[in-house]
Amino acid sequence: MQRIGDAPAVRRLLVGAAVLLAGLFLLLPLVAIFAQAFSQGIGVFWSNISDRYTLAAIGLTLLIATLTIPICLAFGVALAWLVTRFEFPGRRLLQTLIDIPFAVSPVVAGLIYLLLYGRNGWIGGWLDAHDIQLMFAWPGILMVTVFVTSPFVARELIPLMQAQGSREEEAAVTLGAPGWTIFRRVTLPNIRWALLYGVVLTNARAVGEFGAVSVVSGAIRGQTMTLPLHLEQLYQDYNAVGAFASAALLALIALFTLAAKAGLEWRTARQEVTP
Amino acid sequence: MSALALPLPRRRVLPGFGLSLGISLTFVSLVLLLPMTGLVGQLKGLSLAEYWAIISDGRVVASYTVTIGAAALAALANAAFGLLLAWVLVRYDFPGKRLLDALMDLPFALPTAVAGITLATLYAGNGWVGGLLEPLGLKVAYTWVGIALAMAFTSIPFVVRTVQPVLEDLPPEVDEAAMTLGASDATGFRRVILPYLWPALVTGTGLAFVRSLGEFGAIIFIAGNAPFETEITALMIFVKLQEYDYAGASAIASVVLAVSLALLLAINVWQGHFIKRLHGGRG
Structure with missing residues (x-):
């Protein structure tokens, strides 16, 4: 035909x-990250990674991602269950709001969180009086990260659960x-791959968020610098190799995300063929 | 029992309505809606004249022009590039196709700051690509072309991933009918396929445009950030914050927020209209 x-x-x-355009526009930058990171040999790369401040940034980034994932997971599953299993007034509005x-x-x-929870905000003022600091500290970074990553799990689950x-x-x-047995034994096996991919996307965004985090971080070296903020600092200090060493770590997470997506799509396709 | 009386309105059979409603509403209120009150509170401290003075300041207006112009260029380029990629990925088989398909999600998976420093390094005068372009008189890094390039990089998946599934659903008979009636490739594409893809293409391009308007991390490294020339609006908010001018930052942020919410709403309405038409009235 x-x-x-x-x-x-x-x-x-x-x-x-x-192929030519995608190679130039998408693949070349990916190659360049690793070429730059290793441009002075593996020894320099390693000493940049094992630097005290880089390790602190890696630790903070992992902490934020580890805390963000369960929060977004609980919200995403609850919301998807709510909007795909029940009819109620305001259902469409709720789906738009997320x-x-x-x-x-x-x-x-980042700004709206800073305004509310910073010293001048109406909640921030109260917190300040009680000696609780959220902004320019890791709780603030966690809060904005939860904000920017909150739609991912729900977005993956809703179309699937709707279709099923x-x-x-x-x-x-x-x-x-x-109820709990139904969810664990009936629903969960049906949605596990979409759920997992939602987590992978949440993780990718949580470790990589830059704009929102840079507003609320306060950029204290070794304390409130996540990996993306740390590499910005190195880049501004003309330490390109150091910046790209951190960038290479983040690029590895991105590659893992792409591989996970390809693998999960394959599994979902197989699940559809043999139900 | 009442379950046997069929014409009754559908009742909630499944458990967990209260729990999932509670979690969802608490989360949406605390995480998504409550922070908006901070912005409203800050803006209430400004008179209308002060507000207008901030958002119509020359340097800020220049940043609107740069941001909107670059985002429009990026969105148009992505419409063409994204359509090409979606077409190739759906219609042809070739070695490396799965790799190309996976590569399409790279801009979403790669942290924006990583994309930013990489593009800036590649397109700088001494970079791999910049080194080839600058002798030809094409300067990309630290100009608004660089801003558009960074925007295009971060938003290309929107077009590809919106057009791709629609193209996959196009029945082969449509092509065949056009070809048997004697249409050439170009005519068939323009008169038969493009009208079918049009809603998805516009939606994808619109989403790419909205994303570009708000993008920050990928742009600031390649932008040069010269006042009146290569400053984007998101950076203006950031600059105001660094000067502890919270009112100024809020005023500009309210403009950005209003524009992106309005655009997103418009895209949703437009999309809903077409989905209704395609599925015969079913949402």
Whole structure:
């Protein structure tokens, strides 16, 4: 059967153009990160990674990601269950509201948190009087990271759970299974790969967030610098190799994210073929 | 029992309504909505004249022009590039196709600051690409072209990932019908395929544009950040904050926030309109 654009010449031209452009525009930067990081040899790379401040930044970044994931997971699952299993007034509005973080510029996200919880804000003032500091400290970084990553899990789950429908869970109810068992034994096996990918996306954004975090961090070396802020500092100090060493670590997480997506898509496709 | 009386309105059979509603509403109120009150509170301290003076200041207005101009260029370039990539990924088989497909998500997976320093290094005068372009008189890094480039990099997946599934769903008979009626490739694409892809293409390009308006991390390294020339609006907010001018930062942020929310709403309405048409009234 003949289809539009099937002539060999057209095909070769379009594939060639796409591969060339994607290579220049997307692959070359990826190669450049590692080339720069190792441009002075593996020894220099290693000494940059094992630097005291880099290690502190890695530690803080891991802490933020580790705390962000369970919070976003609980919210994402609850919200997806709510909007796909029940009809109630305001359901559409709720689904629109969870997209707010996608529409808000990261810098603006950081700013609104700073205004509320900073010393001049109405909550911040009260916190200050009680000697609790959230902004310019790691709790503030955690708060804005939760804000920017909150839609990911829900966004992955909602379309899937909508498509699967609730018939299996309803059958479990008629068989007398308690709620938690239904979720664990019926729902979870159906959504596990989407759930996992939601976590992978949340993690990728949590370790890499820059704009929102840089507003609330206060940039204290060794204390409130996440890995992206740390590499910015190194880059501004003309330590390009050091900056790219940290960048390479973050790029590895990005590559892991891409691999996870490819792997999970393959599993989902297989699940659909053999239900 | 009442479950046997069929015409009754559907009741909540599944458990967990109260719990999931509680968690969702608490989270949405505390994390997403409450912080907005901080912005409102700060803005209330400004008179209308003060507010207008801040958002119409020459340097700030120059930043709107730079941001919108570069975002528009990036979105248009991505519309063409994204359409090409989606087409190639859906229609053809070739070695390395899965790799190319995976590569499309790189800009979403890669932290923006990493993208920022990498693009700045590549396109600087002594960089791999910049070193080739500058002898030709093309300066990318530290100009607004560099800003558009960084915006295009971070937002390309929006176009590809919006167009791709729609193109996959296009039945082969559509192509065949056009070809049997004697349409050339170009005519068939323009008259048959493009109208079908149009809603997805506009949505994807719109999302890319909105993302570009708010992008910060990927841009500031390559932008040069010269006042009136290469400052983006997100940076203006950041600069005001560093001067502890919270009112100024809030005023500019309110403009950015209003524009992006309005655009997102417009995209949703436009998309809903087309989905209704495609699925015969079902949302």
